Amino acid sequence: MLLALDVGNTNTVFALIDGGEPVAQWRASTSSQWTADEYAVWLSQMLSIDGTFKLTDLTDCIISTVVPQSLFNLRNFARRYCGGEPMIVDEKSVPGIEVRIDRPSEVGADRLVNAVGAHVKYGGPLVVVDSGTATNFDVVGEDGAFLGGIIAPGINLSMQALHTAAARLPRIAIERPPKVIGTTTVGAMQAGVFWGYVDLIEGLLARIREEFGAPMKVVATGGISSLYKDAAKTIDYFDPDLTIRGLTEIARRIRSA
Template structure:
């Protein structure tokens, strides 16, 4: 079985290939809601070829997307070029976990996939911090259930808003400043955003732990999570593979269902 896993966030879309033993390729592209199946196919054909693969080698597809208008085109990519019906998180995929929130259907696909990927690897109660377009904090119980959490603006989103709303503030790149007190505008912005996010993470982790009332192992993941390594002790582990691990487990659970 050669599986194509597609994980689509608001900013980037990841395509990964698993050969039933290991992940053998991963690629990312900017998320564009109106990109057609044919456009995806042209791009993906070249990348598959560079790895000695073609669409004819792929016989399974799983899709997780937080961009509903893109699912139609991703589904068509699988149907038209792989000749398989894709498994779609939130539609026809059985997850095998309990979602303990008021409206379970409102839980984002990415958050549930991360919960499954984390529970596979780490014991006990978990707090997952996923840093992307939004920064999510989600609690996963020791039995694997999704307990809910909170959603905050992502660090890139905050930088963009700062630049767009203030005429004199430039667009800057995210990086860890050496000092908290900036000596010019760029340093001040970098410090405010970076250390502000560290303070947000540390403050929310403390509050969540106090409310949960039991030990939590804190796992950092997502596109910009690596920026925070070494800057805070509130995150116990950094794991960039929660999502693809979760997607693979969902595929296996559905492949073996009665």
């Protein structure tokens, strides 16, 4: 059984893949301090709670990480508990995708994985909007090539900046406000953060489409995407499993290469 690890700046997703399909998934806070054995203990506990699988069922591992400091311990974890050397996603290790940007080595593993996962299911050309710590807009060509994109601050960063930089502004929850014009401080902040984020997405998508010059599908993913699902009208598909699908496809390609 394949273990797919998607290591983001904020959270790490652990997904079990059996026969090419995800069968279980868990999320933990990302920590570059966890040892290989701590990963094993945590995952064993999750497997025990689920009751369907065991750590000894793992035979292979693929890792996508944007936190380089975590890779050493994750490699050791995979070697000890997942059957051997893991597959590591980078611009040189993903078969079947051409990275057409000025410096291919700079593209994050998460962006390549999303490009593969989106193109496999939806075809191209398309834009992947991945909402996390940052909000990535990744452009994928008709042939599946990675063409570049935009990196913008995520909604949590905007909220944190408001609270940190302005002494009288409180920390607020992320939610859609009942109206645009806030009549309280919290309501005004929620309107600014929520609708500002939605308009950032729709405005940048409009500019991408204008510059690209051809019809494009738009796929949204990431932990925050459900927040604006009913508000961002320019998004065609919401796909929370996009990254895991991309990792599964990349693992399949590497095995068969």
